[in-house]
Amino acid sequence: MSESSRDSITGLIHHPYQPPAGFDAPQVGVFKASTVIFKDTKALRARDWRHRDGYTYGLHGTPTTFTLEERIATLEGGLQCVLVPSGLAAVAIVDFALLRPGDEVLLPNNVYGPSRELARNELKEFGVSFRLYDPMDAAALAAMIGPQTKLVWLEAAGSVTMEFPDLAGLAAAAKARGVLTALDNTWGAGIAFKPFELGIDIVMQALTKFPSGGGDVLMGSVTTRDNALHERIKLTHMRMGWGVAANDAELVLRSLPSIAVRYHAHDATARTLAAWLATRPEIARVLHPALEGSPGHAHWKATCTSAAGLFSVIFDPKHSAAQVDRFVDALRLFKIGYSWAGPLSLVVPYDLQAMRQPAPYDGTLVRFSIGLEAAADLRADIEKALAAL
Numbered sequence: 001m002s003e004s005s006r007d008s009i010t011g012l013i014h015h016p017y018q019p020p021a022g023f024d025a026p027q028v029g030v031f032k033a034s035t036v037i038f039k040d041t042k043a044l045r046a047r048d049w050r051h052r053d054g055y056t057y058g059l060h061g062t063p064t065t066f067t068l069e070e071r072i073a074t075l076e077g078g079l080q081c082v083l084v085p086s087g088l089a090a091v092a093i094v095d096f097a098l099l100r101p102g103d104e105v106l107l108p109n110n111v112y113g114p115s116r117e118l119a120r121n122e123l124k125e126f127g128v129s130f131r132l133y134d135p136m137d138a139a140a141l142a143a144m145i146g147p148q149t150k151l152v153w154l155e156a157a158g159s160v161t162m163e164f165p166d167l168a169g170l171a172a173a174a175k176a177r178g179v180l181t182a183l184d185n186t187w188g189a190g191i192a193f194k195p196f197e198l199g200i201d202i203v204m205q206a207l208t209k210f211p212s213g214g215g216d217v218l219m220g221s222v223t224t225r226d227n228a229l230h231e232r233i234k235l236t237h238m239r240m241g242w243g244v245a246a247n248d249a250e251l252v253l254r255s256l257p258s259i260a261v262r263y264h265a266h267d268a269t270a271r272t273l274a275a276w277l278a279t280r281p282e283i284a285r286v287l288h289p290a291l292e293g294s295p296g297h298a299h300w301k302a303t304c305t306s307a308a309g310l311f312s313v314i315f316d317p318k319h320s321a322a323q324v325d326r327f328v329d330a331l332r333l334f335k336i337g338y339s340w341a342g343p344l345s346l347v348v349p350y351d352l353q354a355m356r357q358p359a360p361y362d363g364t365l366v367r368f369s370i371g372l373e374a375a376a377d378l379r380a381d382i383e384k385a386l387a388a389l
């Protein structure tokens with residue numbers, strides 16, 4: 001059939017297109033595809049999707065997602081990276097790739113809540129058991145590791161209560177028993193410290209937070225420094241089908257160059273507000289690892305060069321939970337909602353008694369995630385809302 005006799009729709013689909021040669025812009029192109037065309041059957045059969053010397057199918061990578069993977073690996077100080085559709089999916093893919101029936105996974109007692117729920121439900125139903133360990137006690141972790149233990153999750157700072165553990169000590173305790181460690185590095189974001197230098201095997205991050213920085217995209221990454229370990233995760237990735245969209249990858253690629261300046265800006269404002277709140281009579285404790293007296297401050301100091309814009313406060317127990325809710329509701333610049341590392345400051349009250357037994361503190365906990373607003377405006381907002389207690 002000659003080209004001129006084709007249906008116009010066919011002609012539209014097969015319209016000639018060459019990517020512009022010599023268009024040497026520094027921005028990464030947004031390459032979108034499910035199908036990638038092979039020249040012939042020989043090329044199809046010769047293609048090994050595990051290798052990055054070509055393309056197989058949109059799910060297994062495009063020039064856009066390969067570039068983002070390489071940049072996240074660079075940020076984390078790793079060699080290989082797999083992208084998944086959310087931070088929680090990054091936790092799940094590590095669990096699904098490495099754990100089998102009869103295995104045990106150890107989680108810190110201040111682990112990101114949905115990670116614990118995954119262990120408590122799907123993992124348990126698949127025959128994988130889990131126990132919680134005290135991340136502030138590396139010797140206790142070493143004593144808990146048994147023949148079934150296959151993976152130890154690490155988190156720094158811990159979710160909501162913000163304890164900063166001795167990451168190198170915990171990693172060494174696991175390594176001494178031949179057990180893999182995986183770090184949820186969403187807080188550190190590849191900026192505050194370099195996790196692979198502490199002996200950690202796998203570094204996961206919710207790109208939803210600092211790498212995106214816009215509060216407008218969900219994505220996760222799993223970075224490694226070991227080809228065999230990467231391949232185990234990549235195989236599971238292929239079988240699960242957890243790919244990411246090019247437009248989402250583009251958003252993260254666009255935000256990445258400013259991650260360090262944003263991180264430091266969030267950090268500076270958060271430390272100013274945390275230090276001021278520590279002087280307020282309504283507040284019994286401020287939990288911020290860079291603050292003297294906060295749990296694990298010495299580990300933070302030994303490990304980190306900066307801190308994320310995140311901290312929690314414990315209200316004096318004389319203020320009821322209902323009063324603290326009134327404080328949260330009275331805030332105007334701080335919006336009530338989950339997540340962090342976007343331009344908007346956020347606040348969430350947590351019920352410590354429901355989160356952890358025994359609860360580590362009396363009194364209601366409120367977590368602040370500091371955005372990019374002026375510190376003086378945020379402080380005035382908190383000051384006004386404290387009056388509503």
Ligand SMILES: *Cc1c(COP(=O)(O)O)cnc(C)c1O
Pocket residue numbers: 085086087088089112159184186187206207208209218219220339
């Ligand atoms: C937000 C977050 C996640 C999950 O990321 P999502 O993209 O929201 O699924 C995991 N761990 C930590 C510490 C987080 O803050």
